[in-house]
Amino acid sequence: MRELGMALRAAATVFRWCIWILGTALLGILALRRATRVAWGWDAIVGESARCPRGHRNVLVGVWECRSCGSVFEGWAFRPCPVCGESAHYVSCERCGLSIKSPAAP
């Protein structure tokens, strides 16, 4: 009967490990979800649109030409150019032409 007791204890240990791993995985998933939400929050901060000084709304996601090297890239207006790494400090309002400053600009 001693073997049976040992087997049961081993089984209980394995069971506890399973619970622990499941719990850890669950916590990991929850943390990951929170991180994703923070990333989404960041997305809202960088913004897919911005207003010029006159209040015109401009979409900041599209096709842009790098002012530094002239290459054309797609995405957020203020992202670094994939060719030269330079990022725009401003974009011009499509309605009035006033400059909309990049949040990354000094």
Ligand SMILES: [Zn+2]
């Ligand atoms: Zn460039």
Ligand SMILES: [Zn+2]
């Ligand atoms: Zn404007």
